[in-house]
Amino acid sequence: MKLLTHNMLTSKCLKGVTVGYPLGIVAKDIKLCVVDFNSEFIARIIPKLDWATLWKAADSIGHVGELPQTLIQDFETNEEFLKKVHHVLLEVDVINGDLLCPESGRKFPINDGIPNMLLNEDEV
Amino acid sequence: METPIVKLSNKDLDTVYEPSEDSFLLIDALEADLETFKSQKSQLCLEIGSGSGIVITALAAALKKYNGAYFCAIDLNPNACKVTKETSIANSTNIDVIQMDLTNNIYARGIFDIILFNPPYVVTESLEVLDERLISKTWAGGKEGREVMERLFENIPKLLSDNGYFYLVVIKENDPEYIIQIFKDLDMKGEVVMDRKVRGEHLHILRFKKTGQN
Ligand SMILES: C[S@@+](CC[C@H](N)C(=O)[O-])C[C@H]1O[C@@H](n2cnc3c(N)ncnc32)[C@H](O)[C@@H]1O
Numbered sequence: 001m002k003l004l005t006h007n008m009l010t011s012k013c014l015k016g017v018t019v020g021y022p023l024g025i026v027a028k029d030i031k032l033c034v035v036d037f038n039s040e041f042i043a044r045i046i047p048k049l050d051w052a053t054l055w056k057a058a059d060s061i062g063h064v065g066e067l068p069q070t071l072i073q074d075f076e077t078n079e080e081f082l083k084k085v086h087h088v089l090l091e092v093d094v095i096n097g098d099l100l101c102p103e104s105g106r107k108f109p110i111n112d113g114i115p116n117m118l119l120n121e122d123e124v
Numbered sequence: 125m126e127t128p129i130v131k132l133s134n135k136d137l138d139t140v141y142e143p144s145e146d147s148f149l150l151i152d153a154l155e156a157d158l159e160t161f162k163s164q165k166s167q168l169c170l171e172i173g174s175g176s177g178i179v180i181t182a183l184a185a186a187l188k189k190y191n192g193a194y195f196c197a198i199d200l201n202p203n204a205c206k207v208t209k210e211t212s213i214a215n216s217t218n219i220d221v222i223q224m225d226l227t228n229n230i231y232a233r234g235i236f237d238i239i240l241f242n243p244p245y246v247v248t249e250s251l252e253v254l255d256e257r258l259i260s261k262t263w264a265g266g267k268e269g270r271e272v273m274e275r276l277f278e279n280i281p282k283l284l285s286d287n288g289y290f291y292l293v294v295i296k297e298n299d300p301e302y303i304i305q306i307f308k309d310l311d312m313k314g315e316v317v318m319d320r321k322v323r324g325e326h327l328h329i330l331r332f333k334k335t336g337q338n
Contacts, residue, residue, distance in 0.1 A: 004194060005220045010231045021231060035218060038192030044167060045194070048235040090194075090218075114205045114221050117229040 001115050003057050004089045007049050009115070011101035011108070014123055022053040023108070024100035027061040031113075035090045042086045043076040049089075058088045125155040128181040128215040132207065139203045139258035141175035145322040146293050150242050151182045153291060153318045153329040162190045164287055166237035171197045172226060172276065173241055175262065177208030177219065180240065184217035193237075195219040198227065201258045226275060232282035239284060242293040243273040269298045274306075281310050281334065289333050291317075296326040307332050 011020035051071045058064040067084050075081055099108040099115055106123075109116050130143055141147075166187070171180040174197035184195045197208045197219050205221045212219035222229075244253075246263040253266040265272055273292065280290050290312075294300050304314040311334060318329040 001222075002220050005196060005222065008231045008233070008235070009222075009229050011229065012231075013228045036192065040165075041167060041192035044165070048168070048233065112206070112209070114202075114209065114223055116202070117222060117224040118200060119225070119228075 001094045001110055001113055002090055003054060003092055003094075004045075004049075005115075006057050006094075006099070007053055009099065009117070011099075011104070011106060011117075014101060014104055014106060014119065017101060017103045020101055020103060022050070022057065022102065024102060025057055025061055025094060025097060026100065027094045027097040029094075029096040030061060030063070031093045031095050033091055033093055035086070037083060037086050039079055039082045042082045042089070045089070046071065046075060046085065054088065058092070061092070061094065063088060063092045125151060125158065125182050125186045127151070128178055128185060128211060130176045130178050130207075130211050131214065132176060136203060136207055139201055140207050141204070141262040143176055143178040145320065145325070146242055146327055147175075147178050149318055149320050149327050149329055150179050150240065150291060150293050153331070154179070154183055154240075155186070156317070157289070157331075158186055161187060161238065164237070165191050166288075167191060167193050168236045168285075169193055169195045169238040169240075170227075170230075170236045170283070171195075171240040172199075173204075173243055174199050174208045174221070175201075175204050175242075177204075177211035177221075179242065180208070180219055181211050181215050181217050183238070183240075184212065184219055185215055188217060197221045198224045200225050201261060203258065226272075227279050227283060230283065232279060234282060234285055236283050237285050237288045239280065239288065239290045241273065241276065241291070243276075245269045245273065245293065245295050245298055247297050265298070269295065270303070273298075277303075277306055278310065280307075280332065281312060284334065286334060289331055292330045292332070294328050294330055296328070300328050300330060303330060311335050
């Protein structure tokens with residue numbers, strides 16, 4: 001699971017949970033991979049992200065690097081910055097671990113890179 | 125668009141949908157719109173019910189060098205998730221896979237440029253939709269074959285970007301015109317972009333976009 005995917009996952013559909021975002025991450029196994037860098041893609045994706053969630057997620061699994069906690073101005077033209085975002089969004093892959101609902105603590109296991117978000121009938 | 129290599133073992137075939145005419149018709153419909161995706165620089169792509177992963181992998185392979193896009197696949201069947209991942213790797217594409225019921229856990233921020241769903245569309249008893257066997261989840265659609273897909277519809281406008289497209293595979297028995305009307309009430313315009321008659325099924329590909337956009 002890439003951190004870009006984590007950025008769009010919520011546990012709001014759990015009974016009694018009101019926001020369910022962002023999910024916590026407990027990473028037991030992380031793989032770093034190499035993905036082609038496309039600066040335009042990253043520049044256009046940044047406005048669609050929840051920046052604070054991305055930063056916190058990366059920080060919590062020890063891969064935030066030099067990524068600033070608040071989004072910088074003029075990021076579109078800052079190649080160095082875009083490369084750091086690229087790395088955090090697409091090259092850090094959580095292979096095994098858990099996602100955690102911030103309100104209920106419900107765990108969603110990640111195995112072989114695939115989070116299991118399925119709920120039991122009595123949870124919805 | 126090239127047809128991806130898909131390897132399904134006999135054990136996989138017990139639960140995972142084997143690529144069929146409906147899968148290929150959806151790929152054909154995407155191929156016909158490829159230039160639009162390139163010119164719109166479609167970025168974020170999501171497939172619900174990816175099965176073997178053949179469709180999203182075909183799209184990823186065709187778009188990766190142009191848009192550097194991101195691809196995400198969902199299936200409720202853990203074996204389908206595993207096979208989708210394998211298919212993506214075997215075809216040198218990069219697809220993140222999530223085991224999920226429809227889009228239940230996706231934060232709806234209107235960011236997806238392309239959403240695909242080839243749902244279980246066969247008309248069955250309502251009870252069959254609840255059948256726990258994973259292989260029946262690939263086809264059992266319940267009343268008018270719409271019971272599973274209908275649960276997703278109201279989420280589509282919330283997930284889709286302003287210029288985004290939603291592709292849905294249906295058969296004649298699902299009543300395509302009725303489905304287009306449902307989307308009209310959600311401020312979305314739908315049309316049949318392709319249809320094909322195969323062994324007792326009249327397949328249609330419906331394509332939807334938000335009204336008020338070009
Ligand atoms: C007709 S198959 C299509 C498979 C593949 N996309 C293709 O075109 O070959 C339908 C797929 O939807 C999945 N599915 C059915 N109900 C679902 C649900 N509620 N949430 C997620 N996936 C579902 C099934 O497991 C199956 O893989």
